[in-house]
Every structure is written in structure tokens, then in C-alpha cells.
Amino acid sequence: MNELGKRVLVSRRGCLKLLAAGLGAGMMVHHAASAVVAAQKDGPQSGTGGLTVRVARPFDAETPVGEFASFLTPIDRFFVRSHFGPPAMETIEESRWRLSVGGAVERPQVFSMTSLRQLEPVTITAVLQCSGNGRAYHQPRVPGVQWDRGAVGNAQWTGVRLRDVLQATGVRAEGRHVQFQGADRPAVATVPLFVRSIPLEKALHPDTIVAYEMNGRALPLLHGAPLRVITPGWMAESCIKWLTDIVVREDEAKGYYMQTAYRVPGHLASSSTRLNADAMVPVEVMPVKSLIVSPESGQHATIGPVMIQGVAWAGETRVAKVELSMDEGKSWKTAQLLGEPQPYAWRQWRFIWPAKVPGIFTIVCRATDEQVAAQPPVSPWNPGGFLWNGWDRITVDVNAS
């Protein structure tokens, strides 16, 4: 974790202590927390103890970046973002789960999990990333969960193609957008429901799936059991968890989470730009981004070769190169990419840095994708604090011996 993360963590503890008096563990009876408890009961390795909790309820927690040393992020270390928290455990039983598909379709249909599983299964490795990942770096500060670098992970998702589901119902000519809704509900009925839509083209893409497995295991409750959408290469707010309803529509979904939230200026803006609603477009594709996984910021190294490792991803396209700079971007050196180039998943990389003199060094990295988009030093400001992909940065203390 970098310095910012540490500071946020420490201050969070202080604040929790501050408010602990009335709001102890007792408040945790609500369903999000009981799901966390349930996940911890799953097995000795499946707790959420390794996550940095940003919000206790509804549960928002990120992965310490050191965990990204493995190509697939383990389920119990995978970040969790909740709008309202999961539905009750007893409601997600596979045998009772129904997915209703309606709206601008030829034959509205209700699928059981058994009928869905009769479609051809596919497995996709894809990065899942919260749009607000890195929000804490935006200046001026933006309201929302103050995510540091770890609201992201790379997993293997197994399910069936959304295209095959929509082929079964048929899509009428006027259908342009596909709307998703899950079974999660807010504590207070006046809070808008989490309803989102994606354009029909993305819904019909052969890699867009409704998933029931994660890393080869049944999807866990906190990650949307028994069924969630995966839109590879797109930010995670399209990947609706606890999926119960699909509606094909002529226009984008209505409501706060589509028309107001998860939107960014269509053109470059600053914090002083006046932004009307029609200047904003939905967050969709993930921009190219890289992280330095090891060493962790603040770690010590000794003079000699220092192994620097990390990951990089580029949404729907592939990572072309990852570069490192020891002089704040004046000069760059190319890292070695590991594994095979593929869209959606992240690519691991490494670089051996010959540390020659003692001192505190700032190491910066940036990735470039196949469409020649490179990570900027600092991401453009936007009112929601979304899509942070500025250069990643750590400091290392090099000792003589």
C-alpha cells in the first residue's frame, strides 16, 4: 500500500473509534455484514480479513496491492463494492432463482438456473474494476468511497453468453439498450434502485456473459451469487450482481444510477467547468492502467538488482508496453511483459532495476495500449471521481547493504 493508503487507513481507524460508542459491531446485523460473516464461515481461507475496509455497511473493501502478485486474484482477496449489500442468503438458492427477460423482445421468458446452464458455457478471464478506483487521488477531492489502488482484481468468470439468452427470447427491431437489475434493495424504500443498462452491441458481444462461477467456484454471495453480468473490458458498474431482471429497451435505463451517477464529461473538464447533464456520458470502457505490485511503497531494498513487478490492463484492447521511470517521467525504461497478450485480463510485467546508490527513490510506471493510448501523469478531473489511471508511483528506500 502506498502512503496515501496508509494515511487513509489510519484516519479511518481514528474516525471509527470516534463514532464507536453508539455504532459498535451491533449495527452489523444488517445483511451485508451477515454475508461477510457467512463468507468467513465458508472456510479458513475465505475470510475477508485481507481486505482494507472502506465502508463497513454496505460493505466496500479493497485489496492490498501486494495481493496482485498472482495472475488471478483469489476470491477471498477480491475487492467488494456494494450499493445496498447482498440480498438475504436464503433467497439466492439456485433452485429458486429466476431470471426474467422482457421488454422489447419477441418472446418474454423466465429462465431457471437449470435452463440457463443448458446454454453453451464459456470462460473469460477479465479484470473487474470499480469506476471509483483511485478516487482518493483526484484533486480537488470528490465525494464518494475514497478508494486507493485496490478496487480492482483479475478473475476467471464462467457462465453463458448474454447473446445466447437474448437469442432465445429474440430482440425486437426497436431494442437498443439492455437493462439489468439485481435482487439487492436499499434499507429505505425511497432510495433509488440500482438499475443500469448497456448498449445492445455490448450485450450481443460474444464475450459478454451472465456468470455463475468465479475462479472455478460457485459465485460467492458478495460477488453476486447465483448470477451476475460480466462486461469484459468495461467498468464494474455494468456487471450487475444478483441478476434477476433483464429488460430490452429503446433508450438508456432511467434513474439515478444511469442518468446521474457513473457519468463523466464527454470532453475534458476541470473542477471549475460548468457541466450540464447533456455534457455527460456513461462510464463504459476501462482506460489503460498499470500498478506496481512489488516492492510495496516504503519498502527497503539494498544496492544491486531490485526486482520490480506489477500488472497492467487495457479494457477491451491489449497492453502494448509498460515503462518505468526513476526521474518522474524525464526518461523511461521498458519493462518485460510476461504471459500472452490478451484483451480484458491483466498482463503481469517485471523490471530489474540496478540500484546503484543509496537513497529514497520514487519509481513511476505507465502502460500504453495497442491503440497507443498511454496512462497520463494525472487523470482528468471529473465530478464523480471516476476512471483514475494516472501514473502509478511508489517510493523505495535503497540501503548500502
Added chain:
Amino acid sequence: MNTSGLLAIVFALGVVALSAVTALPEEDMESVSVALGLRAEGLILARCSVCHTADLITQQRLPRERWEATVDKMKHWGAEISQEEQILLVRYLSARYHPGAPDRLPPLEHEAGPAEPLRQEPALTGPLVGVAGRGSGIFEHNCQACHGQGGIGGVGPKLSKNPILKQEEHFWDTVLHGRGPMPAWGSILSEQDIADIHAWLLTR
């Protein structure tokens, strides 16, 4: 008075005016008293933690207008915040969690004693008598989010026909000091409010 004396006064007035202007944008914690801070914290527990824990609030560092917009949004979404409470919350949040505030904030001085109630009631004369007609509105504003419309239960237990209504001491203790997930309401509700809610619940 000669000209130089007049100039000096004009200059002094200017300095005062200038410092007043520069001091205006950010009210800091020193001007927001501890008692007010404790009351605001009580409100956060009572009003905001129905939907989310307070950590979501305390990690923000926002200027006053963003706090205003945020509290407005939450009211719009159904947070039961009165006008008076909104003013207090915005004052407190923008004084304590402003963009210049350090990530690590010292805790409020809890040694100052219990928070003063939001509304000062006249000293009690004679026994406290609950008025069911008033209790309905107070319940709706403060309790309904968790205990459901008419006290039929929700995230919190069902209260209509709940045996606790007959155990008055237990009922009062729970409301004043909280129990399990329920926060303490002693700094939000007056004794009369609690008596009114109790009277109204007995009719459900």
C-alpha cells in the same frame, strides 16, 4: 480628529473587514463547540447509519457547498433530517471534514460529558405524560426507517404489541442508551418525545 487619525481608523476597519472576509469560508472546529459536535455525531448515528456506517462520512474532505449538496441528496433519498438538523449537520461536517483537514483527525473530547439534547425542554413539573397524537409524527421521523411503518418491524424489531412496551424502565433505557445495533437517542429525543412515542406505540 485630524486626517491621519481618520486614515488610521479607516485602515483598522479595513483590516477587520478583510479578516472577517478571509475567516468566512471555513468555520473550524474551534468555533463549533464540543457539545454541538457531539450532537451532530448523535444525529449521524440516528439519521445516516440507517443506510450506511459513519466511516463513509468521515473519510470525506469536502467544502461546505459539497456537504450541503450531499445532505440535500440524502434528504431527497429519504433521510429523516429536519431543517434544524440539516443546518447543524452541514455546519459540523464542513467544519470538521473540510478539504484542508488532515487525513488523521484527533477524536472529539468526549470527556465534556453527554451531548445536550437538540431541543431544550422546559424543566419538568409534575409527572411526564405521553401524548399518543404527537407520538405518531415523532416515530415517523425518527424510528420508522428501522422499525417500519406503524412499528410493524423492519431492520429493527416489531414494536407494536411488543412486550417491551409494558416494561417501561427497559423501554426507556433502550431508547436513551441504545441496545445492540440501535444507537442511543438521548441526545436526539427529549423525554417528552420518548413519552409521546411510547404512548402512541401502546395504541398500535
